[in-house]
Amino acid sequence: MNMSTPKKRIIETASLLFHQQGYNSTGINQIISEANVAKSSFYEHFKSKDDLCIAFLNARHDYWFAELNAYCAKSKSTKKRILSAFDFIQHMNEKENFRGCSFLNTLSEISREQGAILAVIQAHKNDLRAFFEKEVGEKLLSEHIYLLFESSIIESQLFQSNELVEKAKKIVNTLI
Known part of the structure; x- marks a missing residue:
C-alpha cells in the first residue's frame, strides 16, 4: 500500500505517465485513477x-x-x-x-x-x-x-x- 501523500502520488503518477505516454496523451482522469486519489484531492493540489x-x-x-x-x-x-x-x-x-x-x-x-x-x-x-x-x-x-x-x-x-x-x-x- 502506498503511504505517500496524495499530492506526491499525483506528481509521481503524472511523472511516469507524462514521460511514457506524453503530456497530451495523458488525461487527468487517468492520473487520478492510477494515483488512487479523489478528483477533489487532485483539484485541491492542482488548479489545472x-x-x-x-x-x-x-x-x-x-x-x-x-x-x-x-x-x-x-x-x-x-x-x-x-x-x-x-x-x-x-x-x-x-x-x-x-x-x-x-x-x-x-x-x-x-x-x-x-x-x-x-x-x-x-x-x-x-x-x-x-x-x-x-x-x-x-x-x-x-x-x-x-x-x-x-x-x-x-x-x-x-x-x-x-x-x-x-x-x-x-x-x-x-x-x-
Missing part, C-alpha cells in the same frame, strides 16, 4: 493539468540535476566531468528506454498560450547551459558542448541508440 505539468517538470529538474551532478562528481578533472555528462545520457537512455528529454518532449506538445510551462523548460535548459559554462569556464566552448549534449539526447531518442552519444563524446574529447 498545466499546473501539474509545471510541478512534474520542477520535480524532474531536481531529480535530473541531482543525478547528473552525482554522476559527474566522481571525476576529478574538468575533461572527465564533461565526458561523464555524456555517459550520463547513455545511463539515462538505458534506464528510461530512450524516452529522451522530458522537457523537450513536453515542449513539442504545448501551445504558445502555455507560457508558464515554456518558462520552466527554458529555465531547465538555461541551468544546463550554466552547468557546462561553470565546468568549462569558456563561454563559446561551453555553448558548443551544450549543443552537442542536447543533440545527443534528441538523436539517441530518435534512433533508439547511444551511437551518436558516443560520437559526440569523441568530438568533445577533441575540443577540450
Whole structure:
C-alpha cells in the first residue's frame, strides 16, 4: 500500500505517465485513477493539468540535476566531468528506454498560450547551459558542448541508440 501523500502520488503518477505516454496523451482522469486519489484531492493540489505539468517538470529538474551532478562528481578533472555528462545520457537512455528529454518532449506538445510551462523548460535548459559554462569556464566552448549534449539526447531518442552519444563524446574529447 502506498503511504505517500496524495499530492506526491499525483506528481509521481503524472511523472511516469507524462514521460511514457506524453503530456497530451495523458488525461487527468487517468492520473487520478492510477494515483488512487479523489478528483477533489487532485483539484485541491492542482488548479489545472498545466499546473501539474509545471510541478512534474520542477520535480524532474531536481531529480535530473541531482543525478547528473552525482554522476559527474566522481571525476576529478574538468575533461572527465564533461565526458561523464555524456555517459550520463547513455545511463539515462538505458534506464528510461530512450524516452529522451522530458522537457523537450513536453515542449513539442504545448501551445504558445502555455507560457508558464515554456518558462520552466527554458529555465531547465538555461541551468544546463550554466552547468557546462561553470565546468568549462569558456563561454563559446561551453555553448558548443551544450549543443552537442542536447543533440545527443534528441538523436539517441530518435534512433533508439547511444551511437551518436558516443560520437559526440569523441568530438568533445577533441575540443577540450
